[in-house]
Amino acid sequence: MEFMDGTWKKEINTWEELVGNNLLNQEAVIEGAVHSIRNMGDVAFIILRRREGLFQTVYENEMANVSIHELKEAMTIRVKGILHEEERAPHGRELRIRHIDILSTPAEPLPMAIDKWKLNTSLEAKLNYRPISLRNIQERSKFKIQEALTKAFRDYLYGQGFTEIHTPKIGARGAEGGANLFKFSYFHKPAVLAQSPQFYKQMMVGVFDRVFETGPVFRAEKHNTKRHLNEYTSLDFEMGYIDSFEEIMAMETGFLQYAMNLLKTEYAKEVQILKLDIPDVSKIPAVRFDVAKELVSQKYNRKIRNPFDLEPEEEALIGQYFKEEYGSDFVFVTHYPSKKRPFYAMDDPEDARFTLSFDLLFKGLEITTGGQRIHDYNMLVQKIEDRGMTQEGMEQYLDTFKHGMPPHGGLGIGLERLTMQLIGEENVRETCLFPRDMNRLEP
Amino acid sequence: MEFMDGTWKKEINTWEELVGNNLLNQEAVIEGAVHSIRNMGDVAFIILRRREGLFQTVYENEMANVSIHELKEAMTIRVKGILHEEERAPHGRELRIRHIDILSTPAEPLPMAIDKWKLNTSLEAKLNYRPISLRNIQERSKFKIQEALTKAFRDYLYGQGFTEIHTPKIGARGAEGGANLFKFSYFHKPAVLAQSPQFYKQMMVGVFDRVFETGPVFRAEKHNTKRHLNEYTSLDFEMGYIDSFEEIMAMETGFLQYAMNLLKTEYAKEVQILKLDIPDVSKIPAVRFDVAKELVSQKYNRKIRNPFDLEPEEEALIGQYFKEEYGSDFVFVTHYPSKKRPFYAMDDPEDARFTLSFDLLFKGLEITTGGQRIHDYNMLVQKIEDRGMTQEGMEQYLDTFKHGMPPHGGLGIGLERLTMQLIGEENVRETCLFPRDMNRLEP
Numbered sequence: 001m002e003f004m005d006g007t008w009k010k011e012i013n014t015w016e017e018l019v020g021n022n023l024l025n026q027e028a029v030i031e032g033a034v035h036s037i038r039n040m041g042d043v044a045f046i047i048l049r050r051r052e053g054l055f056q057t058v059y060e061n062e063m064a065n066v067s068i069h070e071l072k073e074a075m076t077i078r079v080k081g082i083l084h085e086e087e088r089a090p091h092g093r094e095l096r097i098r099h100i101d102i103l104s105t106p107a108e109p110l111p112m113a114i115d116k117w118k119l120n121t122s123l124e125a126k127l128n129y130r131p132i133s134l135r136n137i138q139e140r141s142k143f144k145i146q147e148a149l150t151k152a153f154r155d156y157l158y159g160q161g162f163t164e165i166h167t168p169k170i171g172a173r174g175a176e177g178g179a180n181l182f183k184f185s186y187f188h189k190p191a192v193l194a195q196s197p198q199f200y201k202q203m204m205v206g207v208f209d210r211v212f213e214t215g216p217v218f219r220a221e222k223h224n225t226k227r228h229l230n231e232y233t234s235l236d237f238e239m240g241y242i243d244s245f246e247e248i249m250a251m252e253t254g255f256l257q258y259a260m261n262l263l264k265t266e267y268a269k270e271v272q273i274l275k276l277d278i279p280d281v282s283k284i285p286a287v288r289f290d291v292a293k294e295l296v297s298q299k300y301n302r303k304i305r306n307p308f309d310l311e312p313e314e315e316a317l318i319g320q321y322f323k324e325e326y327g328s329d330f331v332f333v334t335h336y337p338s339k340k341r342p343f344y345a346m347d348d349p350e351d352a353r354f355t356l357s358f359d360l361l362f363k364g365l366e367i368t369t370g371g372q373r374i375h376d377y378n379m380l381v382q383k384i385e386d387r388g389m390t391q392e393g394m395e396q397y398l399d400t401f402k403h404g405m406p407p408h409g410g411l412g413i414g415l416e417r418l419t420m421q422l423i424g425e426e427n428v429r430e431t432c433l434f435p436r437d438m439n440r441l442e443p
Numbered sequence: 444m445e446f447m448d449g450t451w452k453k454e455i456n457t458w459e460e461l462v463g464n465n466l467l468n469q470e471a472v473i474e475g476a477v478h479s480i481r482n483m484g485d486v487a488f489i490i491l492r493r494r495e496g497l498f499q500t501v502y503e504n505e506m507a508n509v510s511i512h513e514l515k516e517a518m519t520i521r522v523k524g525i526l527h528e529e530e531r532a533p534h535g536r537e538l539r540i541r542h543i544d545i546l547s548t549p550a551e552p553l554p555m556a557i558d559k560w561k562l563n564t565s566l567e568a569k570l571n572y573r574p575i576s577l578r579n580i581q582e583r584s585k586f587k588i589q590e591a592l593t594k595a596f597r598d599y600l601y602g603q604g605f606t607e608i609h610t611p612k613i614g615a616r617g618a619e620g621g622a623n624l625f626k627f628s629y630f631h632k633p634a635v636l637a638q639s640p641q642f643y644k645q646m647m648v649g650v651f652d653r654v655f656e657t658g659p660v661f662r663a664e665k666h667n668t669k670r671h672l673n674e675y676t677s678l679d680f681e682m683g684y685i686d687s688f689e690e691i692m693a694m695e696t697g698f699l700q701y702a703m704n705l706l707k708t709e710y711a712k713e714v715q716i717l718k719l720d721i722p723d724v725s726k727i728p729a730v731r732f733d734v735a736k737e738l739v740s741q742k743y744n745r746k747i748r749n750p751f752d753l754e755p756e757e758e759a760l761i762g763q764y765f766k767e768e769y770g771s772d773f774v775f776v777t778h779y780p781s782k783k784r785p786f787y788a789m790d791d792p793e794d795a796r797f798t799l800s801f802d803l804l805f806k807g808l809e810i811t812t813g814g815q816r817i818h819d820y821n822m823l824v825q826k827i828e829d830r831g832m833t834q835e836g837m838e839q840y841l842d843t844f845k846h847g848m849p850p851h852g853g854l855g856i857g858l859e860r861l862t863m864q865l866i867g868e869e870n871v872r873e874t875c876l877f878p879r880d881m882n883r884l885e886p
Contacts, residue, residue, distance in 0.1 A: 004696040005696065007693060103684070104848060108846065131646035151601070165586070166593075166676045168877045169659050189884055216609070241546070243453070250450060250451035252447075253447040282448065285445070393885075399574065403550075
């Protein structure tokens with residue numbers, strides 16, 4: 001009987017061995033995709049792409065078993081050779097080839113030159129050829145940054161006593177009401193795709209006190225802007241026993257500090273590839289919604305048209321204001337008008353026209369919406385009634401409150417938007433692996 | 444201007460302080476939900492439920508500001524008192540109450556007694572009252588075990604050089620073909636919910652070499668069994684540059700070893716609450732599909748009806764065989780028949796009726812399907828043609844192979860099934876927070 005014991009002996013060298021000193025001037029083996037071939041006549045430089053980065057191998061005619069003319073870009077190969085120090089090569093190393101095994105061969109040449117440092121092609125082309133364009137080193141690095149943000153979110157919250165949950169994406173009704181829902185038939189019953197895990201994460205606060213989820217959400221919004229996706233990844237948390245809605249903002253600030261530190265340490269390679277400036281999040285200003293409008297109106301000489309709404313241009317100016325006045329890329333805008341928030345938002349007891357809620361703006365773009373929720377059953381029922389809404393389909397959600405819930409609140413962060421602003425992209429599609437918008441359902 | 448600096452001063456004591464020695468015989472403050480009240484006349488024991496566990500507080504008539512008759516189960520309260528050593532209390536501590544702040548009050552009594560150690564109620568009732576039934580300590584512990592498995596999957600794979608990806612759940616077509624797909628209209632275009640991230644994770648192997656995703660998958664299967672859900676969480680990975688499909692099995696074994704160790708250490712509390720036996724995964728037997736059928740047929744005197752199919756009873760018997768003969772709860776069954784695997788499965792070059800693939804059985808139930816995939820464009824196109832399938836809707840997937848892909852393979856693990864078998868549940872709905880089946884769309 002054969003047994004798997006969890007180990008596997010690879011006959012290739014690790015990246016650490018290749019860029020380290022122990023194997024210098026000795027035989028080494030590497031595998032990778034042929035990223036580019038520069039044929040100089042007597043020698044050719046074959047750059048291999050691996051998950052860790054690019055590695056230079058050198059082809060000298062008389063030494064190898066395969067003719068240089070047989071080698072093509074996008075082949076995957078295993079190369080045996082002698083490891084040399086070479087200042088001009090990436091990581092100061094090159095492998096002088098003795099033997100090549102071809103692992104796979106492409107059927108056609110690449111449709112775009114991915115080996116350029118910056119991929120000079122339209123967003124449309126990038127998205128149409130996503131599996132190819134992401135082979136570009138800069139392009140793929142964006143998604144390592146995105147990974148870091150997700151990882152930081154989870155690891156920080158685990159450390160703060162949160163429990164990870166998985167809530168259903170198929171449901172009978174949406175958390176935000178009837179608009180913007182993708183609808184379909186679920187075994188002959190009407191069903192929708194979840195706009196957010198809002199109801200479920202609240203229900204789970206009664207069980208675990210603090211919960212988070214990182215998963216997809218679906219919005220059938222007919223927006224076709226640079227900031228909207230119809231499916232995106234939401235970083236959600238919800239926490240009970242809060243003293244104030246500001247405790248939620250403190251938790252988000254803690255996450256951002258943890259994330260920026262993770263980027264500087266474990267993801268330093270990608271930060272360098274993308275030449276990112278990591279923003280200072282040691283302290284983030286918080287300003288009331290009405291005050292922010294006033295400040296911007298005065299400084300930029302802009303008339304306040306509607307005191308209960310915030311236009312995208314105003315959002316951008318608030319971002320600009322806090323950058324100029326306080327040097328901060330981030331600003332919490334608090335106390336949003338009640339009309340602009342869902343029924344479950346907790347109104348400010350001091351002025352019920354406003355809520356104990358906030359948005360977090362990053363370089364003038366909303367990346368988070370959060371706040372305290374109503375935890376009292378009767379207050380919640382009253383609010384539903386006041387809004388002329390029906391309780392239908394919310395029975396189990398409401399039952400949760402009927403049977404006791406602590407004061408609580410939470411937030412949702414748009415992962416692609418956070419990544420976009422951090423990297424300085426103009427279009428959120430740049431920071432989504434396979435974006436879904438009104439016109440794009442493939443690849 | 445106010446600033447958030449990522450810290451928040453809580454006026455309550457941490458769990459570590461409460462169960463430690465430094466605060467003994469001193470004033471301490473705790474918050475929690477009233478899990479149960481045992482009124483003995485002169486004193487009452489009020490057990491608080493927090494995310495960390497249960498904590499005993501003692502109500503003595505003359506000392507507190509709130510009458511015992513005002514207190515109810517499912518209230519949330521903040522309690523100030525004196526911390527005492529008390530052997531018979533959980534964690535050897537109790538808080539003698541001086542002052543109570545009521546944070547929230549339920550509108551109605553609980554519909555079930557959640558304070559019993561084992562929740563004695565039907566699965567149906569548990570699911571109908573999910574936000575309440577999960578407040579039971581045993582019930583919620585199941586989902587901490589599930590969290591541990593997800594966390595272990597990610598952390599182990601990060602350590603093995605994998606990149607986390609987020610792939611779309613809305614698409615133009617499914618990876619496994621037309622059956623079992625939830626269909627809907629996406630801005631007037633026909634769309635489906637993803638059955639698996641299969642195509643996307645393969646495409647991303649060409650970019651990151653090794654990728655994983657933990658996310659929902661959707662199957663419109665008309666099964667109503669104890670083992671099937673119509674939406675579940677899939678732990679997926681895909682890895683390039685494999686030497687053999689057995690390397691994938693080695694990676695899964697490594698994950699399981701990491702997970703079992705994490706359970707024994709960081710999740711020891713929940714392991715103890717559920718009285719789990721952590722299975723030995725130091726080595727997992729691997730047996731060919733045809734050999735496994737033969738072994739079971741001989742030992743249990745069972746006729747082989749169809750040499751190219753495995754019935755659920757046969758699966759269970761294979762599990763039993765390897766438990767009896769090798770003491771293993773797990774067994775890899777390899778070389779599944781080609782007819783039973785999707786078109787992208789790599790056939791065994793030595794016998795094309797079988798594939799370089801495997802299932803992992805855990806106590807006789809399939810929890811993983813994996814294997815090597817076809818990486819050569821022409822071979823893939825041929826296989827599609829041989830099966831009489833169309834390339835329509837697979838253009839970008841196929842383009843990926845046209846432009847070069849390394850040898851690769853991967854797997855998908857059903858998170859709820861893995862949790863179910865580990866805990867020893869009979870029904871997979873027990874280990875899904877909010878299960879979706881043919882009859883259940885709520886809560």
